[in-house]
Amino acid sequence: MALRAGFAAASLLGVVTTFGTPLWVATVGILIALVIGLVTLEVRIHSAKGVR
Amino acid sequence: MTWTTFLLLAVLVSLDMQNLASRWGRVISLGEAVSHDYTLVVPIFGDPRYFRNGHYLARNRDNVLLAVNIDSPKMERFVDELREQGWRVHASRLTGRVSCPEIVFDALNSVSTEYVIRIDGDTVSIQDPGRAVAAARAAGADLCSVKVTVSRRKTLIEKLQAVEYDMSMLGRHNRAWMTSGACMIARTSALRGILAAHSFWFPGEDIETGVIAKHYKLSVRHLDVRFYTDVPETFRAWARQRKMWWSGSFRMAFVNADQTLRFPLAFVYTACVVWLLWIAKWHELVDVGHVAAILPFVVLLYTGVCFSSNWTVRSRWMVVYPYYALFQALVMPPLGAAYYLWLWYRRGTRKPPGRYRIGFRRESLDLARWATPAATAGPVSSHPSA
Numbered sequence: 001m002a003l004r005a006g007f008a009a010a011s012l013l014g015v016v017t018t019f020g021t022p023l024w025v026a027t028v029g030i031l032i033a034l035v036i037g038l039v040t041l042e043v044r045i046h047s048a049k050g051v052r
Numbered sequence: 053m054t055w056t057t058f059l060l061l062a063v064l065v066s067l068d069m070q071n072l073a074s075r076w077g078r079v080i081s082l083g084e085a086v087s088h089d090y091t092l093v094v095p096i097f098g099d100p101r102y103f104r105n106g107h108y109l110a111r112n113r114d115n116v117l118l119a120v121n122i123d124s125p126k127m128e129r130f131v132d133e134l135r136e137q138g139w140r141v142h143a144s145r146l147t148g149r150v151s152c153p154e155i156v157f158d159a160l161n162s163v164s165t166e167y168v169i170r171i172d173g174d175t176v177s178i179q180d181p182g183r184a185v186a187a188a189r190a191a192g193a194d195l196c197s198v199k200v201t202v203s204r205r206k207t208l209i210e211k212l213q214a215v216e217y218d219m220s221m222l223g224r225h226n227r228a229w230m231t232s233g234a235c236m237i238a239r240t241s242a243l244r245g246i247l248a249a250h251s252f253w254f255p256g257e258d259i260e261t262g263v264i265a266k267h268y269k270l271s272v273r274h275l276d277v278r279f280y281t282d283v284p285e286t287f288r289a290w291a292r293q294r295k296m297w298w299s300g301s302f303r304m305a306f307v308n309a310d311q312t313l314r315f316p317l318a319f320v321y322t323a324c325v326v327w328l329l330w331i332a333k334w335h336e337l338v339d340v341g342h343v344a345a346i347l348p349f350v351v352l353l354y355t356g357v358c359f360s361s362n363w364t365v366r367s368r369w370m371v372v373y374p375y376y377a378l379f380q381a382l383v384m385p386p387l388g389a390a391y392y393l394w395l396w397y398r399r400g401t402r403k404p405p406g407r408y409r410i411g412f413r414r415e416s417l418d419l420a421r422w423a424t425p426a427a428t429a430g431p432v433s434s435h436p437s438a
Contacts, residue, residue, distance in 0.1 A: 024349075027348040027352050031348055031351060035371060035372065037371070038369070038371045
């Protein structure tokens with residue numbers, strides 16, 4: 001839902017519509033950091049004697 | 053233009069943040085009281101392998117009724133085995149494309165308790181179902197949705213479904229009528245009356261139960277008791293299940309739009325936002341450069357929305373949930389619609405199948421009429437099924 005909202009709003013407002021802008025880079029950086037954080041946490045949890 | 057845009061953004065994001073209102077829902081909490089006046093009805097058809105919660109049900113064996121449809125020698129032998137093992141079995145001999153509500157309706161002939169818990173063969177609870185029934189009874193509820201959540205969370209697709217289920221169940225605080233087929237609790241007489249008006253059409257049959265209950269002005273509530281159900285373990289199995297679910301969504305949004313309109317928020321979300329904006333969404337995705345530029349912003353926004361509006365059921369897997377949600381929203385709706393149309397084609401009728409059998413004007417249900425088992429005898433075979 002918010003995906004659609006985001007598409008509509010970002011398009012209309014002209015926000016973040018170009019590669020390489022600082023805001024775009026920061027956003028992608030945050031997303032990558034979140035996924036890396038999740039993977040790291042999973043690895044740690046699984047290595048801790050299989051406790052979820 | 054800017055104000056219009058902000059308004060659009062606010063409306064759309066608000067729709068996705070509805071779960072913030074879950075704290076104000078009229079939810080029935082579990083108490084300490086326990087009732088034994090209930091029957092766990094477990095519909096089983098097609099194959100004995102769908103009966104997987106025997107170990108759980110054995111704890112409440114005296115309250116269990118296995119509703120098995122015999123349509124093959126294999127199922128006939130299965131019923132014999134179950135009886136030898138001491139289970140109480142209601143054997144149905146329904147033909148055609150059988151659905152859960154049809155079997156449950158037939159099985160209610162063998163139920164004499166005040167309440168009934170319709171539960172799937174792969175669903176269990178940790179909390180005593182007797183406490184749930186006592187709470188429902190104390191609140192005077194006729195039909196209760198419950199919290200259905202994921203029992204096994206090992207594979208990635210299971211973890212993502214767990215997030216999805218937990219978030220959906222928060223939504224039930226304010227939309228108790230969205231009953232789940234995995235488990236629902238009902239006053240037996242009310243369920244008899246509801247199922248007598250059920251279409252028995254399989255996709256979306258569970259929510260139809262809640263819609264009919266609201267149509268009859270029954271007390272439909274959400275009960276804060278947790279049941280755990282199996283979910284597809286693989287992506288392929290997930291896609292098969294979701295094709296069916298989205299077919300049910302299509303049915304609810306368009307085939308029964310006149311009824312869904314009674315629930316304006318659900319209608320706007322399902323028919324307009326999910327289905328009609330699907331075209332707009334793909335239109336956006338055609339331009340790869342545009343997508344690459346916009347998508348990170350959108351995913352980050354949605355991640356924030358997920359966490360903030362579902363804080364009570366927060367999970368670290370919400371970090372990847374937006375990708376799952378985007379994939380599902382883009383790919384599954386047309387497959388669900390195509391599946392519905394295929395079922396319609398196979399049925400060979402001009403009238404679209406799966407129309408609710410209730411009228412537009414709400415009615416009252418005479419519960420006294422449905423108090424005895426004999427009242428359900430007869431109508432089953434006359435109901436259309438796919």
